[in-house]
Amino acid sequence: MYVIIAGGGKVGWNLARELIAKGNEVTLIESNRSRYLTIEQELEHAVQYGDATELWVLERAGIQRADLAIAVTGDDEDNLLICQMAKEKYLCERIIARVNNPRNRAWFELLGIQPAVSATDLILRLIEHEVPSYGLVHLLDLRDEQLEIIEVEVGDTSPAAGKRVQDMPLPEGALIISLLRQGRGFVPKGDTVIEAGDEVLLVLDPGLEDAITAQFAPNGRMTA
Amino acid sequence: MFVLIVGAGRVGSQVARSALSAGHTVSVLDEDPLSHERLEVGMSTTWEEAGGLFTVGHAMEVDALREAGIEEAEVFIASTDGDNTNLTIAQIAQRHYEVPSVIVRVMDPARAAWYREQGLQTVCPTQHAIEMFQSAVAEIAGTGSA
Numbered sequence: 018m019y020v021i022i023a024g025g026g027k028v029g030w031n032l033a034r035e036l037i038a039k040g041n042e043v044t045l046i047e048s049n050r051s052r053y054l055t056i057e058q059e060l061e062h063a064v065q066y067g068d069a070t071e072l073w074v075l076e077r078a079g080i081q082r083a084d085l086a087i088a089v090t091g092d093d094e095d096n097l098l099i100c101q102m103a104k105e106k107y108l109c110e111r112i113i114a115r116v117n118n119p120r121n122r123a124w125f126e127l128l129g130i131q132p133a134v135s136a137t138d139l140i141l142r143l144i145e146h147e148v149p150s151y152g153l154v155h156l157l158d159l160r161d162e163q164l165e166i167i168e169v170e171v172g173d174t175s176p177a178a179g180k181r182v183q184d185m186p187l188p189e190g191a192l193i194i195s196l197l198r199q200g201r202g203f204v205p206k207g208d209t210v211i212e213a214g215d216e217v218l219l220v221l222d223p224g225l226e227d228a229i230t231a232q233f234a235p236n237g238r239m240t241a
Numbered sequence: 242m243f244v245l246i247v248g249a250g251r252v253g254s255q256v257a258r259s260a261l262s263a264g265h266t267v268s269v270l271d272e273d274p275l276s277h278e279r280l281e282v283g284m285s286t287t288w289e290e291a292g293g294l295f296t297v298g299h300a301m302e303v304d305a306l307r308e309a310g311i312e313e314a315e316v317f318i319a320s321t322d323g324d325n326t327n328l329t330i331a332q333i334a335q336r337h338y339e340v341p342s343v344i345v346r347v348m349d350p351a352r353a354a355w356y357r358e359q360g361l362q363t364v365c366p367t368q369h370a371i372e373m374f375q376s377a378v379a380e381i382a383g384t385g386s387a
Binding site: 105106123 | 301302303323324329333352355
């Protein structure tokens with residue numbers, strides 16, 4: 018696979034190193050001359066000096082034949098435009114953009130730049146996963162398909178504890194797909210009784226999180 | 242007409258003043274409070290007394306854009322000193338806020354041309370400079386050979 022990475026900061030340099038180690042062809046583009054010279058001592062011809070928002074720099078790096086373009090500079094506007102040009106002008110099949118300021122995520126979505134990865138969002142996601150009291154964990158977001166898979170723990174005082182799956186008053190667009198009990202997962206039937214302490218996996222239309230949390234989480238509410 | 246100008250440097254501030262004196266409602270958004278002073282250069286009143294609006298804030302921030310009146314804007318001019326910021330906010334103004342007329346300054350001729358093809362109204366000062374130099378050189382060469 019041929020990968021172009023824009024931005025030779027810690028993220029970009031390490032990505033380049035890992036992708037090269039895995040046998041990919043990589044060109045890293047860095048616009049700061051001294052940073053470029055430092056990286057060049059290690060990556061040699063796999064790093065190029067230039068501003069990746071300029072078309073000729075992207076073309077010199079071979080954007081036309083790139084399988085994947087990754088924009089990880091410290092500037093959201095740059096990342097957005099680099100990915101936009103890679104996708105729309107050079108028809109690069111896959112792009113990945115870094116979002117530095119999570120408030121800009123909406124603009125990446127507006128302009129069709131997906132996936133857009135934000136460290137802040139990833140850490141929040143980890144916190145949700147590491148701190149069970151948060152109630153509900155996003156396991157998978159299928160943005161394009163408008164679906165998500167979530168995990169929620171059934172609290173002692175949860176309205177769901179002791180109910181059969183078929184009696185759960187789930188909103189339209191929510192489906193229980195699995196129960197995890199004492200470390201084992203299984204697909205429940207309609208008459209399976211949900212117990213306190215179970216972890217329930219559901220597939221949802223986006224926006225139903227609060228309704229689901231109300232039915233499963235301890236005290237019927239988000240506790241975070 | 243409601244004109245929102247983002248970036249009041251040498252270009253933006255002059256465009257803002259002339260639009261105001263032409264009788265338009267003019268709102269200026271700039272992250273540097275100093276650009277407010279630049280707006281008033283050559284004016285006998287303050288910018289606000291003359292009817293102008295000014296907001297300090299960054300053009301990528303929703304709150305700043307709203308405060309500056311993007312929802313009512315009929316013309317959006319992106320004239321900050323950064324091509325990438327201008328191209329990004331112009332697309333936000335066009336696609337998200339659906340401002341009817343969006344004009345964006347792009348110094349890089351190559352991207353000015355490509356984004357123009359994509360439907361943005363771009364102004365490229367560099368391209369003008371290139372053409373002026375080219376015709377000046379051609380004129381001098383013409384004089385010399387004559």
